[in-house]
Amino acid sequence: MNINEIAEMAGVSRATVSRYLNNGYVSKEKREKIREVIEKTGYQPSTQAQTLRTRKTKLVGVILPKINSDSVSRMVAGISEVLNKNNYRIILANTANQVEEELKYLALFQENQVDGVILIGTIFTKRHLKLISEYKVPIVILGQKLEGYACVYQDELHACQDLMEKMGRTAKEIAYVGVTQKDEAAGLGRKKGFDLALKKMGKLCPAENRKEIAFQMDAGYEAARELIETNPGIDTIFCATDTIAVGVFVYLREQNIAVPDQIQLAGVGDTTIGRVMDPSLTSIHYFYKTSGKEAARMMVELLENTDAVRKEIQMGYEIKIRKSTRP
C-alpha cells in the first residue's frame, strides 16, 4: 500500500492524497473519498519516505548511563510521556557508564538518525564538550548544569547545604561519603553544598573523615567500616546518594550502632528503600520525573519553534527529614 495506489483508488493524483495527509487544499468530495479509501485499506504513509523527503525523523535520541537506575528511569518516564504526547518517539542509547559509548552515540545520532538529543550526563570530558559545542541537532542536557546550553538540573548545592545545616545542629564529628568529583552534579555539587554548610556553621570535616567511592551499596558499606574503624567518634554521616547511605546503614546495623542516637545519617535522592528502612532515611527529594518532562518540553520547543529561546532550568527540591537524623 503506497500513496500511488491510494491516489488511484480514490481517483485523484498522489499530490492530492499528500495534501489530504498534510492539511492542504482538498475539496470536500475528494477529501471524503480519500478518507474512505484510506480507512478501507488501512493505509499508513511510510515514515522512511516522509523522513527522506522532509528530513524530520520524529525521533529523539536519549543517551543515558544506566537505565536500571531509579533516578534515570524516572527521568525517562517523564521524557517518554511528553515526547509521545507530541508525537515523537524515543531512541534509547544505554551507555552502561562507558565514556566511549556515550561519545559514539553522540556522534551517531547527530548525523541523520534523530531530530534532537537529550543527554542524561554524568561526567563531561573535553571530548564531550567539543562534540556538543559543534552539535548539528538540538541537544538538551539533563541532570547537569552546562553553561550556555539548554539544560535541566537539580539544585544540588543548595539542597545539600540546606540538609547539612539542618543535620549540623547536633553534629560534632562529621563524615562525608561522596562520589567522583568528575561528576559535576552528584560529585562536586553535593560536596560543595556540604562544605558550604560546614563553613557557615563553623564546623569541620577532616580529610580522614571523607571518602570518595562508587555509586554502590557495597561501597557504602565498606566506606562505613573504614570510617568507623579509623574514627569511632563519628556521630554524623552525610552520604551523596541514598544507595550509599543504605550501605552505610547496613554496616551500622550490623555493628549495633544506634541510628540516629549514636550516628545520624542522611542521603540524597529520596529512594523508596530509604523511606521504608527503619529508621527511615533523611534525604533530599528531587523531582526526577518532572525534570524529564521539562527536558522533553524544551526539546519539543527547540524542534518546533524556530525562535525558541534556549533555557537553563534549575529544579526545586524538598528536604525530607526522617528518623535517621537527630531532631
Add this chain to the structure above:
Amino acid sequence: MNINEIAEMAGVSRATVSRYLNNGYVSKEKREKIREVIEKTGYQPSTQAQTLRTRKTKLVGVILPKINSDSVSRMVAGISEVLNKNNYRIILANTANQVEEELKYLALFQENQVDGVILIGTIFTKRHLKLISEYKVPIVILGQKLEGYACVYQDELHACQDLMEKMGRTAKEIAYVGVTQKDEAAGLGRKKGFDLALKKMGKLCPAENRKEIAFQMDAGYEAARELIETNPGIDTIFCATDTIAVGVFVYLREQNIAVPDQIQLAGVGDTTIGRVMDPSLTSIHYFYKTSGKEAARMMVELLENTDAVRKEIQMGYEIKIRKSTRP
C-alpha cells in the same frame, strides 16, 4: 554530503561507492580512493535513504508497561546490551500500563517503523491476541508465556510452589496477597504455584485470607491491615511481589508483630529493598536482565536468519531464603 558528491570526488560512479559500502566488487585503487574521500569528508550514508530502499530500519520497538520499575528496567538493560552489539537501536514505547496505548504502539510499529517488536506484556486481551496473531514483523513476548509465539518468561508456577513448600513447613494459618489474575504471569501463575504447594502439603488458605490488590506498597500495607484485623491468627503471608511484601512488612513493624516469629513473610522478585530490610526478605530471584538478553538474541535471530526456529524460553529461578521466614 551525499553519495553522489563522494562519487564525484573519488572519480567513480555512485554505484561503486555503494558497492564499497556494501562489500561488492571494487578494485584496490578505487577502494583506497573512496576510503580517503570518505575519511576526509566524514561522510555517513543517510539511514533514511537506505531504509527506504532496503526496507530495513535497524530499529526494534520495545513496548513496556512502566520503565521506572525494577524488573522492567533490568530487562531493558539486557535488551539494550544485545541489540546494540548487533547494531540495532531501540525505540521505546512506555505505555504507562494503559491497554489502549499498548495496542496503539503495537499497531503503529508493525507498519514500517521497525524491523521487529519486543513486547514486555502484562495483560493480554483478545485484541492483543488478534493483533499479534496477524503481526507483520517478528515479535518476541517477554515476561509472559504465549503458546505458539516466540517468548521468554519466568517459571512462576514452580518458583512459587517451591518457595511456598519451603515456607509451608512451619505454617499453620496462611494468607496470600496477589495481583490481578488477568496478568497471567504475576497474577495467575504465582497464585497457581501457591495453591499447588498448599494442595501438596494438604494445607488450606481460605478466601478471607486472600487479597487481590494493585502492584503497590501502599496496597500491601492496606491489605495487611485488613487481613490481620479479620484474622489475627495468621502466621504466614505469601506476597506476589517484593514491593507488596514490603508494604505488608511496614504494617507488621508498625504493629510490633514479630517477623518471622509471629508472622513469616515472603515476596517475589528479589529486589534490593528486600535484601536490605531487617529481617531480610525471603524471595524468588528471577534473571530479568538475562531474560532481556535472551529476548533480544531471539529477535536478532528472527531478523537475520531466515530459517530461524521460533523458541519459547522458560528461565530458571533461585529461591532466596532469608530472615523473614522461619527455618
Add this chain to the structure above:
DNA sequence: GCGCGATATGAAATCGTTCTCATATATTGG
C-alpha cells in the same frame, strides 16, 4: 586463440513520500 567465469564499473530504475510549478476554476470587491 577462443570461450567462460571472475572481477569491475556505470547508467538508470526504484523505494514512497513532499513540494514546487503550472494551470484551472470559483469568489470577491470595486
Add this chain to the structure above:
DNA sequence: CCAATATATGAGAACGATTTCATATCGCGC
C-alpha cells in the same frame, strides 16, 4: 464586468541510497 485573490488539482522533480542490467576487461584452461 474584470482584475485580483482564494481554492483546487495534477505533473514531475526532488530526497539519497541500493540494485538490476548491460558491458568490459582479465586470466585461465584446453
